[in-house]
Amino acid sequence: PKNVGILAMEIYFPRTCVQQEALETYDGASKGKYTIGLGQDCMAFCTEVEDVISMSLTAVASLLEKYEIDPKQIGRLEVGSETVIDKSKSIKTFLMQIFEESGNTDIEGVDSTNACYGGTAALFNCINWVESSSWDGRYGLVVCTDNAVYAEGPARPTGGAAAIAMLVGPGAPIAFESKFRGSHMSHAYDFYKPNLASEYPVVDGKLSQTCYLGALDSCYIRFCDKFQKLEGKPFSISEADYFAFHSPYNKLVQKSFARLYFKDFLRDASLVDEAAREKLAPFSALSKDESYQSRDLEKATQQVAKHLYDAKVQPTTLLPKQVGNMYTASLYAAFASLLHNKHDSLAGKRVIMFSYGSGLTATMFSFQLQNGQHPFSLLNIAMVMNVSGKLKSRLEFPPEKFVETLKLMEHRYGSKDFVTSKDCSLLASGTYYLTEVDSMYRRFYAKK
Numbered sequence: 001p002k003n004v005g006i007l008a009m010e011i012y013f014p015r016t017c018v019q020q021e022a023l024e025t026y027d028g029a030s031k032g033k034y035t036i037g038l039g040q041d042c043m044a045f046c047t048e049v050e051d052v053i054s055m056s057l058t059a060v061a062s063l064l065e066k067y068e069i070d071p072k073q074i075g076r077l078e079v080g081s082e083t084v085i086d087k088s089k090s091i092k093t094f095l096m097q098i099f100e101e102s103g104n105t106d107i108e109g110v111d112s113t114n115a116c117y118g119g120t121a122a123l124f125n126c127i128n129w130v131e132s133s134s135w136d137g138r139y140g141l142v143v144c145t146d147n148a149v150y151a152e153g154p155a156r157p158t159g160g161a162a163a164i165a166m167l168v169g170p171g172a173p174i175a176f177e178s179k180f181r182g183s184h185m186s187h188a189y190d191f192y193k194p195n196l197a198s199e200y201p202v203v204d205g206k207l208s209q210t211c212y213l214g215a216l217d218s219c220y221i222r223f224c225d226k227f228q229k230l231e232g233k234p235f236s237i238s239e240a241d242y243f244a245f246h247s248p249y250n251k252l253v254q255k256s257f258a259r260l261y262f263k264d265f266l267r268d269a270s271l272v273d274e275a276a277r278e279k280l281a282p283f284s285a286l287s288k289d290e291s292y293q294s295r296d297l298e299k300a301t302q303q304v305a306k307h308l309y310d311a312k313v314q315p316t317t318l319l320p321k322q323v324g325n326m327y328t329a330s331l332y333a334a335f336a337s338l339l340h341n342k343h344d345s346l347a348g349k350r351v352i353m354f355s356y357g358s359g360l361t362a363t364m365f366s367f368q369l370q371n372g373q374h375p376f377s378l379l380n381i382a383m384v385m386n387v388s389g390k391l392k393s394r395l396e397f398p399p400e401k402f403v404e405t406l407k408l409m410e411h412r413y414g415s416k417d418f419v420t421s422k423d424c425s426l427l428a429s430g431t432y433y434l435t436e437v438d439s440m441y442r443r444f445y446a447k448k
Ligand code: ACO
Pocket: 030, 031, 032, 033, 034, 036, 037, 038, 115, 116, 154, 155, 156, 157, 158, 190, 191, 203, 204, 205, 206, 208, 209, 247, 248, 249, 251, 325, 327, 356, 357, 358
């Protein structure tokens, strides 16, 4: 099969959200810390009637309906998530309710978990399946779903929540350039969830940032090597039109792109002009570790790469800034932002994707875009996702309400024998929601 990749996408995020500016004031943080310092505008969160299962049910049902896909046409369903609701039963099996109704239980795949990387692992599984000898001609379906919540403290404003569903098959407008992948995986304790009684991670934010940038460096060099071997010319930022990054918070994305520019400078890439070379020359002798710590280097590279950031990265930042960290869905929400902003001018463009999951696992890979044919066209994908409509219909909560909701969810996490308020008045029609967890911990959902 040719041009295997993403045929269709749908995104869902809770309408309930809190403004970062309001949260700043409420938390007593200095003005601008969350909005400029972290680069975040707003954060979506789940109320007691939503969770990773309901969000993924909503995204999958909506994708099948809007692209008119018969559930029988799905042959593989893979879920990426790091939000553990059950240590054995996969989220995928909850989604089977949608397919069982149509009589289709012949669907391979389960959940993949490693922090924010699970969605990428799930996507690769589906792509590999379609490219393999066990492919039966049907579609693959990938779902990334996460609820990012942190304990009170500096990491709390870096939460978020969303689910993204992606249909995989041949002849895709968003085609994988599978040969150019570069990965970096190693053992680190930068962000992890050892406390099984809590939904909150243990996070070492500063270490996490260094791990992320180190993984980015390694992946980029490997990606460049493969590109050069296969294409017979060096890779640099100028070979790609857009860059989408996993986005724990936007500031890290700004730093990441600047880092790639610095790498290009060190690799003597021609896109780095004379003026930029002069500005960066004082940093060329820094050791790797020193280069991660240097504020001056960060500032200098962000400054000289700003015009490229604005052109190649900024169009991918809308949803991650507005919704927050969506963990496994974050990178694909960045890509969805690009489709939203540029869908009519993407034919022939190359997009570099950087996926990072703490612990740690990371891959850089690339897409080649074509307009495609209805319903699997970039235009239709942008229409179906309706990003601006979804952002406009959001409901802003005051920080007090947000904090109150998180308290209730702390109490509910891992518990049984409760019914929710069943209040779905805040949900858009077609949204799935949690109604009850019975005395056997069985979860029940309804659709509005
Ligand atoms: N105006 C403008 N900027 C400000 C202000 C202000 N008033 N106050 C602070 N800043 C800047 C700081 O200079 C800093 O920016 P810089 O890094 O460019 O210098 C930034 O805002 C953050 O300020 P810090 O003091 O460094 O913030 P703090 O240490 O309190 O927390 C952190 C930030 C570490 C990112 C925290 O939110 C965190 O741990 N988040 C979780 C990160 C995470 O999940 N990592 C895992 C990534 S992988 C995954 O997604 C699972």
